[in-house]
Amino acid sequence: MESKIELLDSLQYIVENPTPERPLRDWVGENLTNIEAFLDRRDYLKLKRRGLIGALSVLERHGKIEPTEFESTPIDYSEKHCRYCGNDLFWVLPGKTSRDDIIEYAQRIGDEQIAADAWIHPGVYCPNGCTFVLFNIARNSDPETTSSENDG
Numbered sequence: 001m002e003s004k005i006e007l008l009d010s011l012q013y014i015v016e017n018p019t020p021e022r023p024l025r026d027w028v029g030e031n032l033t034n035i036e037a038f039l040d041r042r043d044y045l046k047l048k049r050r051g052l053i054g055a056l057s058v059l060e061r062h063g064k065i066e067p068t069e070f071e072s073t074p075i076d077y078s079e080k081h082c083r084y085c086g087n088d089l090f091w092v093l094p095g096k097t098s099r100d101d102i103i104e105y106a107q108r109i110g111d112e113q114i115a116a117d118a119w120i121h122p123g124v125y126c127p128n129g130c131t132f133v134l135f136n137i138a139r140n141s142d143p144e145t146t147s148s149e150n151d152g
């Protein structure tokens, strides 16, 4: 990678041609030195921490793509693959997803914080960082029925 233009072209290619085998996360990992050299700190952090959303905002900022409208399409419980890259989605459901599942997922995506906590907010996640939806788990309004949730 010799220039900012080349770097942005390469980023755009990865964003527009996603595959489970070559996730954006890997591209960012392989290109950290170039990202640091050719882009500013703000772009660097966006790419490093914000997955697809960060990448789109960097491409927008440099005029490579038109601003993206994120529509919130309701996700279906039967969905198993990321609509964007096709990778297996990780569903985190209270009472169903075990600490071991979470640790395994954390190791797969290389997130030491999640592995250490063995906790992640209930929701559905793409391991490539393309997408996530958080769930608000409504508690029963009757105080007597909200007792034993921490017996795992």
Ligand SMILES: [Zn+2]
Pocket (backbone or CB within 6 Å): 082, 083, 084, 085, 086, 087, 126, 127, 128, 129, 130, 131
């Ligand atoms: Zn994905």
